[in-house]
Each structure stands twice: as C-alpha cells, then as structure tokens.
Amino acid sequence: MCNTIRSILKENTKLINKKIFVNGWVKHIRSNKLQKFVIINDGSTIRNLQIIVKNENRKLNRGTFLKVKGKIVLSKGKKQNIELLAKDIIIYGLFKEKDFQKTILQPKKHSFKKLRQQSYLRFRTNFFSSIMRVRHNVSYLIHKYFHKSGFYNIQTPIITNYDTEGHSNLFKVTTLNLKKINDLKSDFFGENAFLTVSGQLHGESAALGLGKIYTFGPAFRAENSNTPRHLAEFWMVEPEVAFFNLKNNMYLAEHFIKYIIKKIRKISYDDLLFLDKDNKIFNNINLILNKEFKRITYSKAMKILIKNGYQIKWGEDLKSEHEKFLVENYLNSPIIIFDYPIDLKPFYMRINKDKKTVSAMDIIFPQVGEIIGGSQREERQKILLSQIKYFKLKSKDLEWYINTRKFGTVPHSGFGLGFDRLIQFITNMKNIREVIPFPRSPQNIYT
Amino acid sequence: MCNTIRSILKENTKLINKKIFVNGWVKHIRSNKLQKFVIINDGSTIRNLQIIVKNENRKLNRGTFLKVKGKIVLSKGKKQNIELLAKDIIIYGLFKEKDFQKTILQPKKHSFKKLRQQSYLRFRTNFFSSIMRVRHNVSYLIHKYFHKSGFYNIQTPIITNYDTEGHSNLFKVTTLNLKKINDLKSDFFGENAFLTVSGQLHGESAALGLGKIYTFGPAFRAENSNTPRHLAEFWMVEPEVAFFNLKNNMYLAEHFIKYIIKKIRKISYDDLLFLDKDNKIFNNINLILNKEFKRITYSKAMKILIKNGYQIKWGEDLKSEHEKFLVENYLNSPIIIFDYPIDLKPFYMRINKDKKTVSAMDIIFPQVGEIIGGSQREERQKILLSQIKYFKLKSKDLEWYINTRKFGTVPHSGFGLGFDRLIQFITNMKNIREVIPFPRSPQNIYT
Numbered sequence: 001m002c003n004t005i006r007s008i009l010k011e012n013t014k015l016i017n018k019k020i021f022v023n024g025w026v027k028h029i030r031s032n033k034l035q036k037f038v039i040i041n042d043g044s045t046i047r048n049l050q051i052i053v054k055n056e057n058r059k060l061n062r063g064t065f066l067k068v069k070g071k072i073v074l075s076k077g078k079k080q081n082i083e084l085l086a087k088d089i090i091i092y093g094l095f096k097e098k099d100f101q102k103t104i105l106q107p108k109k110h111s112f113k114k115l116r117q118q119s120y121l122r123f124r125t126n127f128f129s130s131i132m133r134v135r136h137n138v139s140y141l142i143h144k145y146f147h148k149s150g151f152y153n154i155q156t157p158i159i160t161n162y163d164t165e166g167h168s169n170l171f172k173v174t175t176l177n178l179k180k181i182n183d184l185k186s187d188f189f190g191e192n193a194f195l196t197v198s199g200q201l202h203g204e205s206a207a208l209g210l211g212k213i214y215t216f217g218p219a220f221r222a223e224n225s226n227t228p229r230h231l232a233e234f235w236m237v238e239p240e241v242a243f244f245n246l247k248n249n250m251y252l253a254e255h256f257i258k259y260i261i262k263k264i265r266k267i268s269y270d271d272l273l274f275l276d277k278d279n280k281i282f283n284n285i286n287l288i289l290n291k292e293f294k295r296i297t298y299s300k301a302m303k304i305l306i307k308n309g310y311q312i313k314w315g316e317d318l319k320s321e322h323e324k325f326l327v328e329n330y331l332n333s334p335i336i337i338f339d340y341p342i343d344l345k346p347f348y349m350r351i352n353k354d355k356k357t358v359s360a361m362d363i364i365f366p367q368v369g370e371i372i373g374g375s376q377r378e379e380r381q382k383i384l385l386s387q388i389k390y391f392k393l394k395s396k397d398l399e400w401y402i403n404t405r406k407f408g409t410v411p412h413s414g415f416g417l418g419f420d421r422l423i424q425f426i427t428n429m430k431n432i433r434e435v436i437p438f439p440r441s442p443q444n445i446y447t
Numbered sequence: 448m449c450n451t452i453r454s455i456l457k458e459n460t461k462l463i464n465k466k467i468f469v470n471g472w473v474k475h476i477r478s479n480k481l482q483k484f485v486i487i488n489d490g491s492t493i494r495n496l497q498i499i500v501k502n503e504n505r506k507l508n509r510g511t512f513l514k515v516k517g518k519i520v521l522s523k524g525k526k527q528n529i530e531l532l533a534k535d536i537i538i539y540g541l542f543k544e545k546d547f548q549k550t551i552l553q554p555k556k557h558s559f560k561k562l563r564q565q566s567y568l569r570f571r572t573n574f575f576s577s578i579m580r581v582r583h584n585v586s587y588l589i590h591k592y593f594h595k596s597g598f599y600n601i602q603t604p605i606i607t608n609y610d611t612e613g614h615s616n617l618f619k620v621t622t623l624n625l626k627k628i629n630d631l632k633s634d635f636f637g638e639n640a641f642l643t644v645s646g647q648l649h650g651e652s653a654a655l656g657l658g659k660i661y662t663f664g665p666a667f668r669a670e671n672s673n674t675p676r677h678l679a680e681f682w683m684v685e686p687e688v689a690f691f692n693l694k695n696n697m698y699l700a701e702h703f704i705k706y707i708i709k710k711i712r713k714i715s716y717d718d719l720l721f722l723d724k725d726n727k728i729f730n731n732i733n734l735i736l737n738k739e740f741k742r743i744t745y746s747k748a749m750k751i752l753i754k755n756g757y758q759i760k761w762g763e764d765l766k767s768e769h770e771k772f773l774v775e776n777y778l779n780s781p782i783i784i785f786d787y788p789i790d791l792k793p794f795y796m797r798i799n800k801d802k803k804t805v806s807a808m809d810i811i812f813p814q815v816g817e818i819i820g821g822s823q824r825e826e827r828q829k830i831l832l833s834q835i836k837y838f839k840l841k842s843k844d845l846e847w848y849i850n851t852r853k854f855g856t857v858p859h860s861g862f863g864l865g866f867d868r869l870i871q872f873i874t875n876m877k878n879i880r881e882v883i884p885f886p887r888s889p890q891n892i893y894t
Contacts, residue, residue, distance in 0.1 A: 002690065004597055004658065023658075023690040025855055043657035043689075044597060065857035067690060093826065093856035103854050120649075120847045121854060123656020132657055136599040143590050150451055150491060152583040157885040158605070158642075158665045159618075159680055161892050171606075171620050171635070173642065175669045178621055178629045187625070188618070188669055188679070189892040195605075195620065202567075202885060202894070209570020210490035210579055211451065211470075218605045218664065222622045222635055232635070233606055242490075243449065243470040243514060379540065400567045400894045407550050407568060408472055409540035410512035438604040438649055445608045445636040447649070447847045 006044035008072070012081055015072040022049060022084060025065045025124065028107070038086075040066060043123070046130050046274045050075065050083040063095035063105050063124075112434055119438055119447045130271035131435055135423050137267045141260050142216065142237055142419075151212040151239060156199030158218065161192055162397055169222040171195040171232075195220035198416060199238050201348070204377060205404050207240035207412055214239040216419070224442050228431040229368075231420060233440040240414030246350075246359040246376040249413035250336050253363055253372050254293045257417075261288050264426060272427070280428045287366055291333035296326075298340045298357065304330060315341050323364045335364050347391040348401075349375040350411075351383055361415070368425045374415025381405040453491035455519070459528055462519040469496060469531060472512045472571070475554070485533075487513060490570070493577050493721045497522065497530040510542035510552050510571075559881055566885055566894045577718035578882055582870050584714045588707050589663065589684055589866075598659040598686060603646030605665065608639055609844055616669040618642040618679075642667035645863060646685050648795070651824060652851050654687035654859055661686040663866070671889050675878040676815075678867060680887040687861030693797075693806040693823040696860035697783050700810055700819050701740045704864075708735050711873060719874070728875045734813055738780035743773075745787045745804065751777060762788050770811045782811050794838040795848075796822040797858075798830055808862070815872045821862025828852040 002021045024040030027048055031037070036053040038060055051068055053060070060066070067090040075083040104110050104118045104125060115122050122128040146153065159173050173193040176182040184191060199215040206213045215238045223230060239252065265272065265285050272281050302314050305322055308330070312322065318337070327335055338361040339352060349358035359376035378384045384405055388395050395402065423435040433439035438447055449468045471487030474495055478484070483500040485507055498515055500507070507513070514537040522530040551557050551565045551572060562569050569575040593600065606620050620640040623629040631638060646662040653660045662685045670677060686699065712719065712732050719728050749761050752769055755777070759769065765784070774782055785808040786799060796805035806823035825831045831852055835842050842849065870882040880886035885894050 006597070023857075025857075043599075044659075063855040065690070065855055092858065093828070093852070095855040099854060105854070118850075120652035120851055121656070123653050125656075129656055132599055132601065132653070136594075136601070139600050140590060140594050143587060147583075147587050150453070152490075152579060153586050154579065154583070154884055155665070155682055157680060157887060159667075159887050159892065169622070171622060172625065173618050173620060174625055175616070175618060176625055178619065178623055178625070178631065178634070181628060182625045184625065188671075188889060189887075190890040191892065193892055205567035205894075206570050206579070206884060209568070209572075209576055212491075218602070220606075224635075233604060235602055243512070381540070403565075404567055405540070407546060407552070408510040408512055408542040410470075410472075411539065437601055437653060440604060440606050440636075442635060443637045445606065445638065445640055447652075 002067075004044035005040070005042045005047065005049045008049060008082075009045065009047055013074070015082065016074060018072050019070070020072060020084070021067065021069050023065070023067050024049065026060055026062050029060060029062065036060065038066075040068070043129055046126060046133075046270050050077065050080055051086050052083055053086045053089065056086075056089065058089075058091055059094060060089075060091065061095050061097055061100065063100050063103070065092040066090065067092075112431060116433060116439065117446070123437075126274065128434075130274050131423070131427050131429070132437070133271050134264065134268045134275075134427055135435065138260060138264055138423060138426065139216075139419070141263050141267070145256060145259050146214045146239065149212070151214045152206075152210045154199075154203060154206045154210075154213045154215055155217060156196070156202040156206075156215050156238075158196050159189070159193050160196045161189070161194065162201070163194065163197065169224075170197065171220050171222045197221060198236065200240065200414065200416065201401050203238050203240040203414065204412060205401075207242045207414070208404055208408075208410065211243075212239070212241045226442060228433075229421070229424075231432055231436060231439055231441065234432075234436070235419040237417040237419055238414060240412065242410055242412045244376070244413040245411055246338060246361060246413060249374055249376065249415060250293075250295060250338070250361055253361070253374060253415050254336070257363070257372065257422075258289060260422070261285055261426065275427050278428070281426070284367060284425065284428060288334055293334045293336050293363065294331045295336045295338065296331070298337055301326060301337055315343065317344055320369050323369050327364050327366050334366065337362050337364060342390075345375065347387045347393060348377050348384070350378045351387070359413075365425055367428070368421055371421055371425060372415050372417050374413065376411060376413040379405055379409045379411050381409065449514075451491035452487070452489045452494065452496045455496060455529075456492065456494055460521070462529065463521060465519050466517070467519060467531070468514065468516050470512070470514050471496065473507055473509050476507060476509065483507065485513075487515070490576055493573060493580075493717050497524065497527055498533050499530055500533045500536065503533075503536065505536075505538060506541060507536075507538065508542050508544055508547065510547050510550070512539040513537065514539075559878060563880055563886065564893070570884075573721065575881075577721050578870070578874050578876070579884070580718050581711065581715045581722075581874055582882060585707060585711055585870060585873065586663075586866070588710050588714070592703060592706050593659075593661045593686065596659070598661045599653075599657045601646075601650060601653045601657075601660045601662055602664060603643070603649040603653075603662050603685075605643050606636070606640050607643045607649075608636070608641065609648070610641065610644065616671075617644065618667050618669045644668060645683065647687065647861065647863065648848050650685050650687040650861065651859060652848075654689045654861070655851055655855075655857065658690075659686070659688045673889060675880075676868070676871075678879055678883060678886055678888065681879075681883070682866040684864040684866055685861060687859065689857055689859045691823070691860040692858055693785060693808060693860060696821050696823060696862060697740075697742060697785070697808055700808070700821060700862050701783070704810070704819065704869075705736060707869070708732055708873065722874050725875070728873070731814060731872065731875060735781055740781045740783050740810065741778045742783045742785065743778070745784055748773060748784055762790065764791055767816050770816050774811050774813050781813065784809050784811060789837075792822065794834045794840060795824050795831070797825045798834070806860075812872055814875070815868055818868055818872060819862050819864050821860065823858060823860040826852055826856045826858050828856065
C-alpha cells in the first residue's frame, strides 16, 4: 500500500532505511550538478516531502503528478528531518511549463478572486487545501458530537413547497420550459416547488418522534446580495430536541460550538497555523473558549445601546455596528441575545408571557456576527394558529405542521448554524466564498 | 439531566432505587383498581419503559407527551426487568382519543402508503423510527470509515450548469416567472441552472488536490418513474481517489460496503431484529459478509447469459432478470461486473486497450440489484476530448473539467453509492420511499 505524506511525516525517523511508495505532485524543484531536489505534496497535509533524485534526465515539471519508489533517509537539509531517496519514478502526464504559468499554481501572490476563477485547481494550493481539510474536520466533529450525544441525523427534503422563514427569496424547481407560458399542473410536482431555505419544520416533526435529531444539508437563498457573507447555496446544521426549552437550547448551542472549536484547534493545528497570517485565528479561538457566553435579553441590549448613544428603538433589528459594540466593546465576550420582539422573527417561535416577545436566541461572535439562530417553538396549537393568521400565512399550506401540535404536543427547541460561516470564522477568511469549494452567487455558476 | 430510555435500559438493574426523570409519549395504557401501567417511548430505542402510576386522576391518553419523575424498581412483569414507579408526572398537551383514532399511531395494521401520507407522524411509529435510527447509524459509519481512511468530505455544488451523466432528466433552478416567456439572461445565474445528478466531476477536481475525497449529499432526477426503486430526490455517497485504478477502486468499494454492513449489524441490532419480520435481514447481511464479491467482465457475463438461454447481445444493457440470474443462481454471491461497452457508460470513463470497453464497474447485490457504480476516469486529455466529441457533448461546457487533465493529470477512480438504496437493502424494504423521511416523486410533495 502507498503511504501518504501525512503518515510518513508522522512516523518520521522511524522510517529511516525503509522502502516505501509515495504519490504526489511537484511543488518545487531545484538542482545541482549531482542531483535534483523535488518537493512534492499529496493533499494529505500542508507539509511536503523532499525527494532526492539522481540520474534522471526526464522532465519533472512543476505541477506534474509522480509516483516515487525509494528509501527514507535522514535529511542533510535544515527544513526537514527525513527525505526520500528515489529509486524509481513514474511520471504521469507532463504539465507543460508554459501552461503552468497560466495557472494559480504558479507560486506568486494571486488575488482570492483569481483563485476562485480556477476553482477546480484551488484544491492544489496550500491556502485552499488547508481550508478544505479544516472544513472536513469540522464537519466530522459535528457528526461526532451529535452522534455521541444521542442525536439522529435526518435528511430533510431539499425540494419543498413551503417558505419556512417567510418572505425569503426562493429558487423555483421546475421541469417546465422557461421560454413558454406554462400551466403549473403540468410541472413535475404539479404545484409550486422550491429549494429549501431551512430543514427546521420537517426537523421538528422528526424530533417529536426520535427525541433528538440534527440535519446537515444544503440550503438556498435567491437573494441578490453580492456580499462577503452571503452564498446562494450554503450548508446548514440544524439540531432539534423534544422536551427542550430556550434555556436548554442556549446551553446546548454553547456546549456544542465550544466542543467544535476546542477540538479543531488540536486536530487541524498545522493547517490553522499555516492560515494564521495575521495572528488572529488562535486569538479568535481563545476568545470563544475562555469566556462564558453572556446571555442578555433583546430589551436589555436595547437599553444599553440607547444609553451609549445609538439611534435605535425597541422593535428594530440590531445592525452589525450594534452587535459589534455589544460583543467587542461592552460585554467583551460572545453573547446570546434572547427574547426578541415578535415582529422580528418567524411565525413558529414561542410567544413569551409578555405577549410582545418570542423565545428566540441569536449567538453573536466577534468578527462574524450572528453564527447561530434558534428558538423554542410554539407548541400550543391555538397560539400557533393565531400567529399564522397574524403573519398572514395560509394555514392550508401548513396543515401538516399544525397537526404536529394537534396529535400530541410538547415543548421543543432547536437552532441553525451556518456551516460555511463557522468555517469562515475559524479560518478568519474575509469572504465566505473562500471556504466553500464551488461558491454560488448571482450571475456566477462557471464550474 | 434527563435520562433517555435507551440509557435507562442499558444501565438496567444498576438503577434500582435511583430517582430519575424520563421523557416520552404514551404508547399503551392498561389499568387495574390499584394502578395504571403506562408504556412510554422516547425515540431513543425501539424498546419501551413501563411506568407504574398510582393515585392519578388525570387523563393519560395514548400519544400524549409526559415528563415523569420517579424511582426505578424491579418489575413484577415478565416482559421487563425494571420499571419506573412514578412520583410526579407533567402532562403536555393532551392528545384527544378521537384524534388519535385518525392517525397512523393507532396500533393496527396500516399500509405503507397510509404511513407515508402522515409522514410527519411516521417518526413516532416503531417501524419508521427503527429505520431512521438505522439510517443515522449507516450515515455515521460512512463518515467514520472515510475519516479514518484519510478521505476528506467535500460539499460539491447542488446547483450546477451541467448534466454529468448525460441525457438525464434534470430539474431546472430558476427565479423567473413560469407563467411568462422569459429571457434566460435575466435569470438568477444568467444561464441554465440545474439540480445536480452527481457530484463526481467536481469531486474529481477535489481528489486531484486532496488525494482522497468523498461527497455525501443530495442528488436529483426528474424521471417520471413511479417505481419502488426511484426517488426524485435521493442521497449519494461518492468517493474519488487520485493515483487509483479500477482494481484499487473495486477493492475499496468491497472493503467499504462490508465494513458498513458488518458494523451496522452490531450497532443497530435491536432495530434490525424488530424490522426482520421475514427472517431475511440477517440472511441478506450474511450473504454480503461471507462471500468475496466475484469479479467478472461484462463480456464474460454476456457469454454466460447467452449460454444459459437468455436473448441478449454484446452491447446491450443488463436487465434485472440477468443480474438476478448471475447473482442468485449462477455465481451465488454479490458480483462486480467490469469493463462495459463504451456506449453503455458516460463519456468520462477510461477507454480500455481493446478500444471497445471502458474501465467501469457495477456492484450487483442480491434483492436490490446495482448498489454501487464506478469507474476509472479518462485522464488522458486527447482521448477525453475525442470521447466528448463521440458523445456529441459541447467541449465549451466542459472546459474546466478538461483543464483538470491539461494542468497535470493522473489516473484516478471513484464510485457512487445510492445511500437510500443501501438503507433499503439493509432494512429489506420493498419500496425505497419507506427509508427516506420525506420522499419526493412525480406529483407528490405534500409535506
């Protein structure tokens, strides 16, 4: 079996004099009269392996894929402990030097935008392969956390007939001819079909049967926002728990996010160190781990903001300048704002005793703002119906959802985490398009 | 903290005389003059907990959610070792008996179709909650297998502008008004956008950078097939590995699927036992685990079929009767058929030396037929271009994909597993709609 560079560097000097195979592509070459020094990488780690090549006349251009058979020896260089003394080399399709110059693999400063334009090659850059390994590890930790905590992973539908969040911009799904005037009845589903904006309503029904569930899937917004924080297609994690109130929900969210961030610091240490150009990544991580998230009601937050000179009234939504002030200046920790005015949140959140606010919560992080949004759900059928009326929604469309309160009902809560935003926070990337393999945004679907 | 029924039954008699909380809903009640025997379930396991309730005048209707505080005692019944002697009970929204009668929770024989019609309540049935727990465990095992084997999980795009498999029926994604004649330029992406049928092409470019990757996400087919084996929306697992030929690919696929099936037998034993009404589930599992998958070329399979009287010619696709004969009668094991005629497979598969076949492989299981399809990919740019021409595809649309062969190239391979079909095989369900929470099929999108 072939060794990965990760495993070779892990075993390190234990492999001295061992014969091995290794695969990879050429990152860098230099030569002297006696030999070539070929640096290769295989994507398994940010670190490279140096190959010593003697008596080789074929071209070993940068970017070219190789299979190398050889012996691990102690390195005379200062940068590495071990290197591979090549015996046989298989060279796969040669990468022409003039083509290499055209690509983002050419080792010089490329703009993030240019890297995205060759998104199919980004995986071979140090920067993006690091982000992808971090992304994988976070994804795995999410599954692990929930599995160990007794949650069941549920695949909620991608194609739905309902707009969960209300007045979102939805993508339609159709098999009709867009250049004709159509009758919806002849469409594939015979009615309006949209790409989901959230798996929550379906997730609730699953939690009422299985107790604790989570979703991990794509969600979509057809917003015409070309911002560094928005994607038309993104991935969401949505846990939902029966017999759970807002307080339990806040506890779960904090515990969960701290687990992920604590573990990723360890598992992805090499990649995070490489990405940490501004010395911010580990600072950000410590900001999350060393503080208890401060809980504060929306009303209290308003009072503080008004007292500190902000022009804002109760009932208005917090803007990022307000969040920034609260998190970075006033409270100096991640915060959980809860009990929001009814009109700021969707219909399904539980009405509080004051009849003005709902049991909603948002977790606000430094740098990135809202990272988690959740709530206790309205489990009382009568109040849910009056909320549906208040928000001018059609109860016919929500019949099945209302039935989950009619056929037995119980308090339950959950939250949504924007997976890509979490990766953006952990890797300290300015633009969210740097953390997803093939970003989708208005007018942009090249690869 | 509250105990799940799964954890209570696991600790069992160790909990005798311990005071605990438990949540759940009423599955069954019987009473005598002295007390009520209330059977509850909480979704954490197929097994139930019996609650002994004394001095309780309130209604504890079936389906109603309860929180119970009490003490674990030895049971006098024969069906269980322990039971909970209730001290306090919180009753959440009462489930009216006349409503209960209308639902699939009423304990009598319901057709699978009726269960699907109340899909939002299916999670509370023994049958479906078992399937969902198995589904979760298989999903977790898939992540675990690949993670431990050094694969990175990649989210390939759901919205794409290309039909990977060729001549598939695609869902369009649009923000245009379907009842008007539209100009595509004013659509969200400014061009045709479809729901993905496979993440493979994108997955390949990721594997060329990261070495070993896998995807786990939804895929879509707008086929008008109302069959027990088709879903319009389904979940796919697609590993892809650089420096990998077809032989390596077959080895990985067999090793992977056997790992999953071996582990799920253990982890989900209770649920599988419950689902195993016809004594087939564990037989099927053993059929997979006890046999080495027999490898056979398409051409050899043809010879065998023709010799055994089947009316079929080289170049034609195998039908399920042919697969059944080979798997269940002739070879009596799961089989891997490889080296298919060029015309039966998509453009991206690697042409063999005979110039008539491609390095494709399909794994055929008893009962369900094809469970995995994969191939070595055509890594030679020239041959890829001639294949694109042969299949009458537009090379302009595939420019970025062709570039992954221009900018360095290497042999690589991968396969696709229909996740829902695997669950269908493991749980021995006749209809695939029984194994996914909210199935999507033509003219059907109620919940």
